[in-house]
Amino acid sequence: MRRLELELERPIPADLVDELSSALPYAAEGAANFHVDPERPAVVRFDVADAAAADTILRKVSRLIDKMTRGWRSLPPKVIADMRSVVPHHDGNTWTEMKDAGIVSEVAPGQVALSGLGLDLFDFFDRTFVRFAMAFGAKRVRYPQMISVEALNRCQYFDSFPHHVTxxxxxxxxxxxxxxxxxxxxxxxxxxxxxxLHDPEYVGVPAACFHVYLDLSGRDLVSPTVITTSARCFRYEAETMTTLERLWDFTMREIVFVGTEEWVREQRRRSMDEVVQFVKSLRLNGWMEVANDPFFVNTFVARKYYQLLTEAKFELKLSLPYTNGALAAASFNYHEDFFGRSFDVMLDGSPVHTGCTAFGIERWVFAFLSQYGVDRSRWPDVVNAGLAGQIDATGPATVAPRE
Ligand SMILES: [Zn+2]
Structure with a gap:
């Protein structure tokens, strides 16, 4: 293993450091442990397994950085709801505490098993979001866990996210x-x-809502429609897979709105209000901001600006006191008529507009436990009451490690 240092022509903009850091592990095989020091943002350090490949790897890493930073202009962050004055009740290391309490175990990189109170909380959050969906008159659908390469090609998924595909x-x-x-x-x-192996024709679904558009493809709708679905989603995240924050295999609950522009925007706004109220009722520390998808290099700068400028995506961030960081627990997306055109879904003679409100359920569990700890007696009444009747009372598993 050899540590390399790459000097850049221009420093990485401060608001790109996180995003760039999460993209770097995809630059080249055999390169790992990337580090960008915020104090010295014109230097990237990383390890290479094979010193002989260093030149090739340096070239690939430079290429990725160049594609992501060229033409970048910083936009001021736009916060539209702020719950950061709430004082979190807890700042212990959630991941260690969950493992010690026997409510999570790491099965493989980016793959976890949840049980006991961890699973009870998971169910609580999912049922809460299903209830939100029902208030919009949503139809519940359960789709397959795989989706065809052809379907994702129809909406150019591989253009933006080839690195996540499983x-x-x-x-x-x-x-x-x-x-x-x-x-x-x-x-x-x-x-x-x-x-x-046969050439792959299917992939593990990377987001829950793709099946909804596929399901509606080639149809003329008679009225706007709302569908809720949950999916085990697959996103390969290279070396950034960690705790419950970034999993390879995770659960997403979505509420998908299909209709006219005005109607979809209105439903999205209502869903944002609903979620902010919920966060406040739980007294969680977090905020809602204009956000963007971490698109991969081909179209990074152009798409990111477009998203930020059009407020195509809002994100709910929940704080993780023990890392002084935060994670995105929900996103509120408006796609214009992109999926309506891609999948030929019509309403009143025009392609439908769509939007989706998406919840990363494991992330809600993790953020909640980060702010409250694993001791139930310290949790808000609304959560404990919500768990009532579903506790399996088994507690931590009674297994001891082999000598
Ligand atoms: Zn979606």
């Missing part, structure tokens, strides 16, 4: 190949997956 495929239909695979697994031998 492909689903299978072995080719060939008896010799199948036998060779079984043999290789049994004997711990390598298997040539590149030849053995």
């Amino acid at each position: 492909f689903c495929t299978h072995l080719r239909e060939d008896i010799d190949l199948l036998a060779a695979f079984s043999h290789a697994q049994e004997h711990g031998e390598p298997f040539p997956f590149a030849r053995g």
Whole structure:
């Protein structure tokens, strides 16, 4: 392992440091532990596994930084609801506390198991958001966990987020190949997956709402419609996968609004009011701001500006006292008629406009526990009352590690 230092022509703008840091791990295989020091923003440090590949890796890292920073102009942050005067009740290390309490375990990178109070809270938040959806007259739908590459191509997903994609495929239909695979697994031998796997036609769904647009494709709606769905979503996040903040496999509940521009904007605004009221009722520290998706390099600067300027996306941030940071727990998106056109969904002779309000359920659990701790007796009554009747009372698992 060798530590490299890359001197940049111009410093990374302060408001891009976080976003750039989360994109850097995708620049090149064999490079890891990226660090941008806010005090010295014209220097990026990282490790390379193979010193001989250093030149190639430096070139790729420079390319990514250049694409993300060229033409960048900072816009002032725009906060539209501020709950940061609330004093959090707790500042302990949530991740350690959850593990010690036996309510979360890390199964693999970016993959967790939730149980006990962790799972009870998860259900509480999801049911709350379903209730919000019902107040909008939403229809509940449960979609498959995979979606076709073709469907995501229709809305140019791979243009912006190729780095997150988790492909689903299978072995080719060939008896010799199948036998060779079984043999290789049994004997711990390598298997040539590149030849053995069928080209992927499906991916793990990266957001819950794509299936809604696909479901409505080619249809003429007679009135605006609201659908709520929850999905296990897959986003590969390289080395930035951590705690419940950034998972490879996580749960998203969405309320999807399909109608005219004015109607969709109005529903989104109502859903934002509803969520801010909920955060206040829980006395959580956080804020709502104009946000953007961390699009990947091809179109980064142009799209990001467009989103910020048109207020296409608002985000609810909840504070994590123990890191002095925050996470995005909900987003409120307006897509104009992009999905209406991509999937040919019409209303009154025009492509529909769409919007979605999305909740990252594991993040709500994590932010809540970060601000309140794992001791239920310190939680707000509204949460404890909401859990009533669903506690499985099993408590932490009674297993001890093997000697
Ligand atoms: Zn969505």
